Amino acid sequence: xxxxSVPLALPLLRLAAGSSEVTTLYRELRKPLLRYLVCLGxxxxxxxxxxxxxxxxxQRHLASEGExxxxxxxLFRVAHNQARNRQTSxxxxxxxxxxxxxxxxxxxATPEQRVLEKEKFRRLxxxxxLLTESERECLLLRAGGLRYREIGEVLGMAVSTVGxxxxxxxxxxxxxCNV
Amino acid sequence: MxxxxxxxxxxxxxxxxxxxxxxxxxxxxxxQECRGRLTSYKQVSETFDAYCDMTVATKARRxxxxxxxxxxxxxxxxxxxxxxxxxxxxxxxxxLTPTVAxxxxxxxxxxxxxxxxxxxxxxxMIRRRHAVPPVRERGVKWQPxxxxxxxxxxxxxxxxxxxxxxxxxxxxxxxxxxxxSVQQVRLRQ
Numbered sequence: 001x002x003x004x005s006v007p008l009a010l011p012l013l014r015l016a017a018g019s020s021e022v023t024t025l026y027r028e029l030r031k032p033l034l035r036y037l038v039c040l041g042x043x044x045x046x047x048x049x050x051x052x053x054x055x056x057x058x059q060r061h062l063a064s065e066g067e068x069x070x071x072x073x074x075l076f077r078v079a080h081n082q083a084r085n086r087q088t089s090x091x092x093x094x095x096x097x098x099x100x101x102x103x104x105x106x107x108x109a110t111p112e113q114r115v116l117e118k119e120k121f122r123r124l125x126x127x128x129x130l131l132t133e134s135e136r137e138c139l140l141l142r143a144g145g146l147r148y149r150e151i152g153e154v155l156g157m158a159v160s161t162v163g164x165x166x167x168x169x170x171x172x173x174x175x176x177c178n179v
Numbered sequence: 180m181x182x183x184x185x186x187x188x189x190x191x192x193x194x195x196x197x198x199x200x201x202x203x204x205x206x207x208x209x210x211q212e213c214r215g216r217l218t219s220y221k222q223v224s225e226t227f228d229a230y231c232d233m234t235v236a237t238k239a240r241r242x243x244x245x246x247x248x249x250x251x252x253x254x255x256x257x258x259x260x261x262x263x264x265x266x267x268x269x270x271x272x273x274x275l276t277p278t279v280a281x282x283x284x285x286x287x288x289x290x291x292x293x294x295x296x297x298x299x300x301x302x303x304m305i306r307r308r309h310a311v312p313p314v315r316e317r318g319v320k321w322q323p324x325x326x327x328x329x330x331x332x333x334x335x336x337x338x339x340x341x342x343x344x345x346x347x348x349x350x351x352x353x354x355x356x357x358x359x360s361v362q363q364v365r366l367r368q
Contacts, residue, residue, distance in 0.1 A: 038235045121233070124226050143228050148194050167188045174216075174223045 022059050025071060030055075032144045033079050039140050040083050050086075054079040073150035076141065080154050120177070127176035135169035142166055181210055187217050191224070257365060 030051055037047035057078050109117065128136065134155065141151045148162040189195050190203040207213055354363035
């Protein structure tokens with residue numbers, strides 16, 4: 001217990017003692033980053049580790065007078081690269097079947113609504129598995145609220161390529177899901 | 180198929196220049212087919228978004244289910260420790276007096292015992308009680324000589340979104356000795 005909690009707590013303390021800029025970014029971007037990483041295939045634990053490491057890198061980056069423009073894309077790129085380095089879990093990927101255990105709809109939904117929603121998500125999950133890696137990554141970053149320019153910075157792609165990739169991916173999903 | 184169709188998703192994402200966007204706007208007003216496609220792309224984007232949220236929630240729930248036995252055993256261990264402490268506290272006076280009495284009765288090791296047991300014997304007993312289970316030492320007793328470290332971790336930083344039910348909090352108090360070992364673990368709500 002002590003082995004886990006101490007290294008987890010110390011970076012947080014350092015973050016808390018750091019600049020208010022980092023603290024503000026942490027509050028704003030922690031959840032979107034966690035969501036991106038978890039959907040990429042990381043476990044919740046791994047995603048939390050990666051997010052903490054990314055923010056510590058950010059603190060060092062800002063302390064060393066690094067570039068302050070496009071910090072959001074910078075953070076996502078650092079987190080994305082760290083996720084890539086964790087190859088074993090990264091290859092579990094977003095296409096990991098989760099259908100059986102998902103609570104698909106709100107608790108107050110009728111049984112018919114539940115069935116329909118479940119079917120909709122089952123079809124989407126199947127369609128997502130057919131996407132290429134870059135299509136999936138583009139869609140996940142888009143769902144995280146990133147602009148095409150930022151997605152390009154994270155994935156090292158031209159903005160026009162991002163636009164083409166997003167369009168291709170959305171059309172594939174729409175075709176397979178018939179929504 | 181119409182030309183404007185290729186820019187529908189970029190239009191949806193507000194990634195077009197004002198001129199291009201105005202062109203798509205004009206086209207959409209007159210093309211029912213493209214309006215239908217746009218609705219479809221919008222719906223699938225929203226479904227994908229909801230699917231991401233559920234992936235996160237499902238994995239977070241799995242994480243909680245992994246932690247439940249760990250937390251439960253920690254709570255059980257803490258309760259057991261408290262009970263043992265209480266029992267020791269209640270039981271110690273009657274236990275101590277007989278041992279002092281017993282040490283003075285047997286004549287087997289009289290020379291050894293008598294040299295020590297005349298006065299310092301009870302003090303020795305107390306010292307051993309503290310040395311064997313160091314966990315039971317009360318913080319107040321060792322604090323002046325050893326540094327206490329207090330670390331506050333917000334629940335939302337430890338657990339992913341949704342893992343911790345709203346309004347539920349617990350406080351884990353760890354007393355950490357200078358050598359890094361944990362002296363005390365206390366969970367309370």
